[in-house]
Amino acid sequence: MEKVQGEMEIERWERSEELSDAEKKVIQETWSRVYTNCEDVGVSILIRFFVKFPSAKQYFSQFKHMEDPLEMERTPQLRKHARRVMGAVNTVVENINDSEKVSSVLALVGKAHALKHKVEPVYFKFFTGVMLEVIAEEYANDFTPEVQRAWTKVKSLIYTHVTAAYKEVGWVQYPNSTM
Numbered sequence: 139m140e141k142v143q144g145e146m147e148i149e150r151w152e153r154s155e156e157l158s159d160a161e162k163k164v165i166q167e168t169w170s171r172v173y174t175n176c177e178d179v180g181v182s183i184l185i186r187f188f189v190k191f192p193s194a195k196q197y198f199s200q201f202k203h204m205e206d207p208l209e210m211e212r213t214p215q216l217r218k219h220a221r222r223v224m225g226a227v228n229t230v231v232e233n234i235n236d237s238e239k240v241s242s243v244l245a246l247v248g249k250a251h252a253l254k255h256k257v258e259p260v261y262f263k264f265f266t267g268v269m270l271e272v273i274a275e276e277y278a279n280d281f282t283p284e285v286q287r288a289w290t291k292v293k294s295l296i297y298t299h300v301t302a303a304y305k306e307v308g309w310v311q312y313p314n315s316t317m
């Protein structure tokens with residue numbers, strides 16, 4: 139059967155950025171420490187993301203007009219999304235040795251954000267960048283250059299799989315898009 143574009147991109151990703159077994163172990167070890175503080179870290183990542191990219195707030199009815207991070211932080215919608223994001227990343231990390239599971243989890247995330255939430259995919263690039271920035275800062279002692287390199291691969295794994303799902307559902311950029 140002919141491959142769809144998304145599948146080809148994932149294959150290309152696999153060829154160029156595959157995680158070694160040692161890197162997978164490093165990812166699971168660092169993440170287990172991060173995930174102990176799941177909600178706090180998730181909220182910090184989201185707040186940094188919305189402060190750096192305020193246009194990303196447009197998708198969230200409860201805080202799209204808010205400027206004050208402390209006020210945003212108190213909204214149930216932000217806290218819920220923090221838990222959801224961290225939960226999905228946790229499933230990816232837990233199943234890092236099972237590429238089919240990783241693909242299916244991230245395909246679901248991509249499809250829901252494209253079809254249900256209509257989020258421009260470029261925000262996933264920004265978001266995964268901020269995610270790495272925050273965890274590297276908060277867990278600075280763990281983030282040796284080797285750990286940083288492994289996490290950079292996970293960042294690109296998430297982005298590649300999510301955007302492949304956008305392509306699979308036929309996402310087209312809206313003409314009046316600001317991105």
Ligand code: HEM
Nearest residue numbers: 194197198215222223226227247250251255257261262265
């Ligand atoms: C790695 C990045 C992300 C992950 C793993 C993730 C995961 C999730 C999950 C699991 C849900 C709930 C289930 C669903 O409706 O799909 C959700 C909801 C949502 N996400 Fe994300 N998300 C991510 C990034 C983003 C970004 C970058 C945006 C927008 C800029 C966004 C906007 C939304 C919105 C608007 C909802 C619905 C919120 C609500 O109904 O209260 N997400 N996300």
